[in-house]
Amino acid sequence: MKASGASESAQPSFFRVFASSREPSSQGQQKKPTRIVSTNVCADQLALALVERSRIASVSRLSTEPQISNYAEAAKGIPVNNARAEEIVELKPDLVLGDIYTGAHANRLSQSLGVPVHVIGAGASLDDVRKIVRGVAEAVGEPERGVAMIAAMDARIARAQSQPGAEITALVYEPNGVSSGNGTLTHDVLKTAGLKNLAPELMPGSYGTVPLELVIASAPRLLILDDAYTGTSSRAQSILRHPAFRSLEGKSALYAMPSRLWICPGPWIAEAVEKLAAERARLAP
Amino acid sequence: MLGRSSEFGLIAALTATTLVVAAASLFIGYAPLATREVIDGLFGGAGTAGIIMQDIRLPRMILGLMSGAALGISGAALQGLLRNPLAEPGVMGIAACASLGAVIAIYFGLSKEFPLALPAIAMLGALAAAGILSAMSGRDNGILILILAGVALANLAAALMALAMNLAPNPWAVSEIIYWLMGSLKDRSMEEVYLAAPFVAVGLALLAFSGRALDALTLGDEAASSLGIKVLSTQRLVTLGVALAVGASVAVTGAIAFVGLIVPHLCRPFVGHMPSRLLWPSAIGGALLVVAADTAVRLVPSGPELMLGVFTSLIGVPFFLWLVFKLRREVQ
Structure with missing residues (x-):
């Protein structure tokens, strides 16, 4: 707890x-x-x-x-x-x-x-x-x-997990650099989908903020935006509008997770796992 | 009496210290960069170090210097204008109205559609506050009226910000508003520097230009008028200068409290009580204080980074209390 x-x-x-x-x-x-x-x-x-x-x-x-x-x-x-x-x-x-x-x-x-x-x-x-x-x-x-x-x-x-491909690094990045580390449902979803959550290495505690410098330096393979504003398309751009994100082009892929899929505990969590596992299968070497 | 030389001495000392601290701040951050990487990255190096230095640490340092200077000189000018040692941009409601503008941009989602809407509307907020204050300071220009109007504006802005959080459509909007109100230089970019710099520069120039009139005002409104100083236009000049300088910096950094209050008091023992001699030392001292505080928040092992506005408030409030006690002793 x-x-x-x-x-x-x-x-x-x-x-x-x-x-x-x-x-x-x-x-x-x-x-x-x-x-x-x-x-x-x-x-x-x-x-x-x-x-x-x-x-x-x-x-x-x-x-x-x-x-x-x-x-x-x-x-x-x-x-x-x-x-x-x-x-x-x-x-x-x-x-x-x-x-x-x-x-x-x-x-x-x-x-x-x-x-x-x-x-x-x-x-x-x-x-x-x-x-x-x-x-x-x-x-x-x-x-x-x-x-x-x-x-x-x-x-x-289980079906989502059975997809081939190695583990890739990932980081959840919400406005103001908020992320989720150990001991969070988000972390467990990432792990289950075959992603290595970088947040525990980049910030202390379960919830916190990751400095932009470390996002750039660690260059996660998959940068996951928590998309609370599905439908308003410019949302992602406004989170990533800092020019430093340019340097991740070619290194990191972006995925916008609809917030509703993992903000609450429930069976819809399976869809969040599926979506991330599909990203992993697509990006894994 | 303290002479001009002490003013220049102070300016020189402050400038030197500020340059050293500002340079040191570039070496302090979260990514473990070697000295070599910092220097290469700063001067045109490509790659990750270059991005971190040029796009993150350098703009952070420049914004610290800029907003600190704006807050420091604004505090000095307001304390001179209002002849009140407790005056500062926050008291006048200018910072609060700028914050309100930013909150409006976040609340209505404008900052999502057009990222620059946030600073732009924040500046409009500061200018609106300045306009109201100028209108209030009618012909019988009572200083008291100006202070009271400022306090009323600050409270109105605070109430409207609370309303926005109260009615916010979802928890994300609330969290963004709170983050913004805490004030920070974290993860800013050159875009923000370019946006704020012209306004801060004009504001600083207007305030520096007001020095002679502020000196005359220390003799009282009537005496100043007899010396050929237009009291009303001085008030307007200072108010506009503060609105531009503080509005532009609040627009990109959020609320960084108490810098405008503390810095003039720290400088005054060195240069005496002439407002004109306090202006530049306060600008440089403000820049030094903010860059030093912003470097400190990166060094404090607090888990999540301590927000700069929170940090300056933690220093500022005890200072404010001490100031009040000191004033009480002087009055008795």
């Missing part, structure tokens, strides 16, 4: 920081919740992936943001909430899915009213992702769907 501070929540890696997956709620196994309220965009997506839409009473405001949510289309039309305690209670949920930060007050209040609350973490590894998926599946009363979802995800990952 990774400790997290308020300062980290300011970074783009925001959602990946939450880190405590509580035990599956102790509600009865028979009665499946039918008024699920989710206050976190990661929980929103898992709920939408695991249960019938009709059982979801509300999702978070960010759930319809296509940059963050893989279920932005599916979430449209479901009432949105802002994780405020009063509005959550007003929705009369029989299950609240949340995280430890944004909806903390709503979670406490719901719990005191006897509504089961399931808190998800961000996940610092693929193993955490499996645990989180399993936990939510059990909380919503669909454990076998969870198991199937994890199996499908693992099958995709």
Whole structure:
């Protein structure tokens, strides 16, 4: 479990920081919740992936943001909430899915009213992702769907890994040089896709900034931009507008990863692995 | 009384120190470059060392010198104009309005579409602040009115920046705004130097030109008027000079606090209390302080690089408090 501070929540890696997956709620196994309220965009997506839409009473405001949510289309039309305690209670949920930060007050209040609350973490590894998926599946009363979802995800990952080609170096580069090192889901995704993440060598800690000098000097074979602004095409250019990046021409390839594929723990992580593994297969010597 | 020679002595000493520190700053960075590589890289060497020296370390040093000079001379001029030792560009709301301009550019995504929109709008913010201040300083030019208007502008800008973060469409926009507001010279390029340099240069010239009028103002508005100094136009000259110099440097570096406050106070014991004699030493001292601080943040083993604006605030706030205590003792 990774400790997290308020300062980290300011970074783009925001959602990946939450880190405590509580035990599956102790509600009865028979009665499946039918008024699920989710206050976190990661929980929103898992709920939408695991249960019938009709059982979801509300999702978070960010759930319809296509940059963050893989279920932005599916979430449209479901009432949105802002994780405020009063509005959550007003929705009369029989299950609240949340995280430890944004909806903390709503979670406490719901719990005191006897509504089961399931808190998800961000996940610092693929193993955490499996645990989180399993936990939510059990909380919503669909454990076998969870198991199937994890199996499908693992099958995709295994297929991606089976592609030929040697390991290549890679670095995630977000605005202001923010990157992800050891103990992050991003790092695990890179490793699983056969990439050697350079961030641990270039900066201390799990999240931090890599000085441009070191990006230039280390010349990663694959420079991965976290593309939070898919659709606005000039995004990549503005991150890389420093003239020093010119020197990477011919040495480094660029890949813009849609943020939604790895900002939240969930089966969509498999797609992130596939995309990076394909880049590796293309670039490997 | 301290004479002209002490002013020139100070300028010479500061210039020499600044040159040494600036040169040393080129040798300090993250990529492990040998002395030889640094020098070759700086003078036309190709390859990685050349890129690092010419595109990263050199612009960083130049921006440090430039923004430091702008902040230092602006602080000295404002302290002279307002006859208030606590005056500095931050107090006048000019730096805050420049920051607001930058935040607007980030918030609406303009800086994504046109990277130069950020510094351009930041400068517009500084100029707008200067315009408002000039308009406020009407005919009965009260210094107090000017300070109060500045404080109001600074708070308005801070409130609007908080609003932008409050309503930001996604966490990435918030994080970019916060990074920017912390102030840094990290990973800047020559593009930023070329953008800011003309405005800083004009600003510096206007402020240097105001020296004689500022000296006269130390005698009071009426006495200055009787000496043929136009008080109102001096106010406008200084305000415009500060807006150009500080606005342009804030536009490319973010908010680097307290330099404008500290430097004139450090120089004053050497040159006495004539504002005109303080201007150039403060400009050079500001350049020295910022380049030294920016070199220090690269040496502090803090994990993530300490942001320059955070570092200068950490030094500046205790200094500010000390200044207030000293003033209190003098008053009693």
